[in-house]
Amino acid sequence: xxxxxxxxxxxxxxxxxxxxxxxxxxxxxxxxxxxxxxxxxxxxxxxxxxxxxxxxxxxxxxxxxxxxxxxxxxxxxxxxxxxxxxxxxxxxxxxxxxxxxxxxxxxxxxxxxxxxxxxxxxxxxxxxxxxxxxxxxxxxxxxxxxxxxxxxxxxxxxxxxxxxxxxxxxxxxxxxxxxxxxxxxxxxxxxxxxxxxxxxxxxxxxxxxxxxxxxxxxxxxxxxxxxxxxxxxxxxxxxxxxxxxxxxxxxxxxxxxxxxxxxxxxxxxxxxxxxxxxxxxxxxxxxxxxxxxxxxxxxxxxxxxxxxxxxxxxxxxxxxxxxxxxxxxxxxxxxxxxxxxxxxxxxxxxxxxxxxxxxxxxxxxxxxxxxxxxxxxxxxxxxxxxxxxxxxxxxxxxxxxxxxxxxxxxxxxxxxxxxxxx
Amino acid sequence: xxxxxxxxxxxxxxxxxxxxxxxxxxxxxxxxxxxxxxxxxxxxxxxxxxxxxxxxxxxxxxxxxxxxxxxxxxxxxxxxxxxxxxxxxxxxxxxxxxxxxxxxxxxxxxxxxxxxxxxxxxxxxxxxxxxxxxxxxxxxxxxxxxxxxxxxxxxxxxxxxxxxxxxxxxxxxxxxxxxxxxxxxxxxxxxxxxxxxxxxxxxxxxxxxxxxxxxxxxxxxxxxxxxxxxxxxxxxxxxxxxxxxxxxxxxxxxxxxxxxxxxxxxxxxxxxxxxxxxxxxxxxxxxxxxxxxxxxxxxxxxxxxxxxxxxxxxxxxxxxxxxxxxxxxxxxxxxxxxxxxxxxxxxxxxxxxxxxxxxxxxxxxxxxxxxxxxxxxxxxxxxxxxxxxxxxxxxxxxxxxxxxxxxxxxxxxxxxxxxxxx
Numbered sequence: 001x002x003x004x005x006x007x008x009x010x011x012x013x014x015x016x017x018x019x020x021x022x023x024x025x026x027x028x029x030x031x032x033x034x035x036x037x038x039x040x041x042x043x044x045x046x047x048x049x050x051x052x053x054x055x056x057x058x059x060x061x062x063x064x065x066x067x068x069x070x071x072x073x074x075x076x077x078x079x080x081x082x083x084x085x086x087x088x089x090x091x092x093x094x095x096x097x098x099x100x101x102x103x104x105x106x107x108x109x110x111x112x113x114x115x116x117x118x119x120x121x122x123x124x125x126x127x128x129x130x131x132x133x134x135x136x137x138x139x140x141x142x143x144x145x146x147x148x149x150x151x152x153x154x155x156x157x158x159x160x161x162x163x164x165x166x167x168x169x170x171x172x173x174x175x176x177x178x179x180x181x182x183x184x185x186x187x188x189x190x191x192x193x194x195x196x197x198x199x200x201x202x203x204x205x206x207x208x209x210x211x212x213x214x215x216x217x218x219x220x221x222x223x224x225x226x227x228x229x230x231x232x233x234x235x236x237x238x239x240x241x242x243x244x245x246x247x248x249x250x251x252x253x254x255x256x257x258x259x260x261x262x263x264x265x266x267x268x269x270x271x272x273x274x275x276x277x278x279x280x281x282x283x284x285x286x287x288x289x290x291x292x293x294x295x296x297x298x299x300x301x302x303x304x305x306x307x308x309x310x311x312x313x314x315x316x317x318x319x320x321x322x323x324x325x326x327x328x329x330x331x332x333x334x335x336x337x338x339x340x341x342x343x344x345x346x347x348x349x350x351x352x353x354x355x356x357x358x359x360x361x362x363x364x365x366x367x368x369x370x371x372x373x374x375x376x377x378x379x380x381x382x383x384x385x386x387x388x389x390x391x392x393x394x395x396x397x398x399x400x401x402x403x404x405x406x407x408x409x410x411x412x413x414x415x416x417x418x419x420x421x422x
Numbered sequence: 423x424x425x426x427x428x429x430x431x432x433x434x435x436x437x438x439x440x441x442x443x444x445x446x447x448x449x450x451x452x453x454x455x456x457x458x459x460x461x462x463x464x465x466x467x468x469x470x471x472x473x474x475x476x477x478x479x480x481x482x483x484x485x486x487x488x489x490x491x492x493x494x495x496x497x498x499x500x501x502x503x504x505x506x507x508x509x510x511x512x513x514x515x516x517x518x519x520x521x522x523x524x525x526x527x528x529x530x531x532x533x534x535x536x537x538x539x540x541x542x543x544x545x546x547x548x549x550x551x552x553x554x555x556x557x558x559x560x561x562x563x564x565x566x567x568x569x570x571x572x573x574x575x576x577x578x579x580x581x582x583x584x585x586x587x588x589x590x591x592x593x594x595x596x597x598x599x600x601x602x603x604x605x606x607x608x609x610x611x612x613x614x615x616x617x618x619x620x621x622x623x624x625x626x627x628x629x630x631x632x633x634x635x636x637x638x639x640x641x642x643x644x645x646x647x648x649x650x651x652x653x654x655x656x657x658x659x660x661x662x663x664x665x666x667x668x669x670x671x672x673x674x675x676x677x678x679x680x681x682x683x684x685x686x687x688x689x690x691x692x693x694x695x696x697x698x699x700x701x702x703x704x705x706x707x708x709x710x711x712x713x714x715x716x717x718x719x720x721x722x723x724x725x726x727x728x729x730x731x732x733x734x735x736x737x738x739x740x741x742x743x744x745x746x747x748x749x750x751x752x753x754x755x756x757x758x759x760x761x762x763x764x765x766x767x768x769x770x771x772x773x774x775x776x777x778x779x780x781x782x783x784x785x786x787x788x789x790x791x792x793x794x795x796x797x798x799x800x801x802x803x804x805x806x807x808x809x810x811x812x813x814x815x816x817x818x819x820x821x822x823x824x825x826x827x828x829x830x831x832x833x834x835x836x837x838x839x840x841x842x843x844x
Contacts, residue, residue: 014704019497019500026499026501027499029492029493030493030494050496050719051494055493056492056494061490064486065491068483069478070451071449071457073472073694074470074472077442077457078448079448083431083435086435087430090434099433101435104526105527105530105719115560138537150713266719271494272490272494273490274697289436289438289439292563292569292571292572293438297527298694303694
């Protein structure tokens with residue numbers, strides 16, 4: 001049966017539209033931190049950040065259903081929902097990030113953010129890291145270090161070495177901030193030399209795809225200073241760390257201690273409803289609108305705004321940032337216990353409910369083994385995946401309703417899987 | 423009160439996030455072909471194509487609500503909904519358009535389509551018309567003739583003269599197809615000269631933004647032949663004419679009688695839920711996936727697929743293509759009666775429920791007058807807008823549940839407005 005579905009998928013969606021896992025999960029239902037397959041088997045979801053407040057949260061579903069039955073139209077008419085949401089969202093930011101553009105995907109958000117930078121600076125050069133992903137539009141795919149864009153890379157992007165826990169740039173943990181800044185400074189020099197100049201540095205302030213190395217507060221200060229000195233601005237892609245996942249703060253940039261000029265938001269923003277946004281200072285939005293009369297038909301429609309508002313309210317009412325902090329710390333401690341039992345775990349790290357266990361064996365990254373652990377854990381009913389430059393880190397990034405019982409299941413199953421495959 | 427809302431909008435969404443109408447409509451509810459404002463006033467919606475099967479259609483709302491309460495996740499897991507929908511949708515196409523990529527907006531769809539063309543042809547040149555709009559990503563905004571992209575136009579796009587009813591290219595209605603083809607041939611020569619070559623010609627097969635001139639079947643044949651001979655492919659942007667709006671056919675390309683290689687879909691696809699798609703032949707999808715490992719987190723998720731499937735089913739079950747044909751023809755006849763009473767209407771045209779009345783006075787396009795008519799009709803409770811190169815055509819493009827009574831109201835109100843403002 002699954003084979004037939006995979007054949008249908010290949011025929012309709014293309015043979016390269018791959019699934020997770022050797023035996024893909026045929027999902028039919030979700031609730032909280034759990035998914036169920038067609039045979040009624042339950043899986044603990046330790047991977048999905050999109051269902052931020054839990055799969056199918058009833059308040060979000062109710063908000064969507066009620067608004068969809070009432071009105072769903074675009075923002076050429078006046079409607080309260082986008083304004084109420086815009087105020088509630090921007091209240092979560094400092095740094096005069098008071099204006100927003102609502103769009104449908106994180107890719108659209110970053111596509112807009114890059115043009116905002118170009119509009120406000122008059123320059124075109126972009127600096128990102130050498131192990132990142134910011135989305136899939138033609139423009140944004142220029143930033144991706146693993147998915148080479150169609151037609152190849154253009155000349156206006158510089159990928160600088162990303163920080164790393166196990167193979168720190170500059171040769172040591174302590175030297176990473178300086179090494180990172182030197183990389184940025186070299187990129188600035190190149191972009192100025194080539195005539196692009198520096199429009200922006202765009203970063204996930206948690207360096208999520210880079211493997212979320214452990215970084216001290218202020219890590220980016222010198223690099224940011226260099227970008228600003230060159231006339232560029234800072235874009236924080238908060239698609240992954242945002243909305244309190246990291247436990248200590250609502251946003252990754254507040255945890256790292258810097259003031260972005262533009263913040264982009266996506267996946268978790270409306271629990272899976274296609275909603276994303278760019279939050280920025282009024283003058284940057286103004287420069288962008290002056291340069292380009294941007295209008296997004298679906299962006300910020302009443303249903304999208306209602307869904308996003310329900311997510312914000314649930315985060316508050318269910319204290320999910322605090323949950324991410326507390327359960328995250330507990331989960332980290334359990335992963336450290338697993339580490340103590342398995343030499344193959346070289347590093348356990350992360351913040352809030354965004355954690356990882358990096359696998360090395362015989363002085364080399366245990367990438368294949370990591371994939372085996374992912375498969376074995378899927379077989380045991382726990383869903384997660386791998387991440388990082390070497391793809392040897394087990395990524396734990398569950399819905400933020402993840403509780404202590406779920407953390408214990410995760411640790412037990414990871415322990416058993418490591419026992420089985422090593 | 424409205425002023426306060428407008429101030430809030432300007433503060434949150436930017437001062438250039440304009441609304442329709444001098445006195446914007448503060449919408450609160452929608453049903454069928456009607457919208458209601460905060461004071462309970464009802465408006466006949468003659469403009470919105472997004473609510474294709476009617477505002478807040480209960481079957482679409484139910485599909486969204488039920489699926490959102492059951493499961494909403496991405497396509498790295500296996501799920502039936504996207505496959506069932508993919509089969510139902512592609513069954514509506516000929517020309518081996520058997521594969522699809524689901525995305526969140528028409529902009530994302532066209533952004534993908536352009537890269538498919540680049541991947542499959544190895545060329546980069548794009549031909550569009552000189553009075554069009556295909557979306558708002560950085561790449562797609564290069565095609566727009568009115569909204570100049572941030573940073574200006576790059577070199578790989580050629581805008582060819584669009585056909586026109588009142589000022590036909592080539593000097594006559596009969597000569598337009600040849601004149602259009604000559605424009606395309608000149609663009610091909612330029613793109614080959616510049617080294618780009620021809621990747622694709624992208625067109626709305628209804629030339630909706632161009633003012634939907636009346637064109638004979640086969641109009642594009644010579645131009646398409648030239649593009650194919652140069653190694654390029656044809657992208658039909660069906661965001662506006664698609665899903666049966668034009669009455670005679672499901673798709674604009676079938677009405678005009680040509681076989682596109684790629685079709686892009688958007689706005690009406692899920693009645694306002696952010697859903698869009700690219701439909702193409704398997705080998706083109708394969709070439710794109712080979713060149714770029716595209717994955718769209720929200721694209722084709724179970725709720726999006728359910729919403730889109732409900733729209734397809736309602737179109738069938740309520741015979742909305744036939745309704746577009748029949749009520750469209752009736753509406754056209756009523757507009758012709760209005761034309762007979764008002765010299766200022768120089769032309770009435772269109773197909774199905776996508777119609778227009780073009781205003782001229784003293785041998786010149788009556789653009790300002792057209793704007794006055796739009797405002798006056800809004801005051802009388804009928805919502806529409808203007809379109810076309812000269813922006814002097816009243817655009818009638820209502821939800822496809824528009825009935826004969828609504829057509830009569832539209833005609834009466836247009837008649838009264840013309841009486842009042844001329």
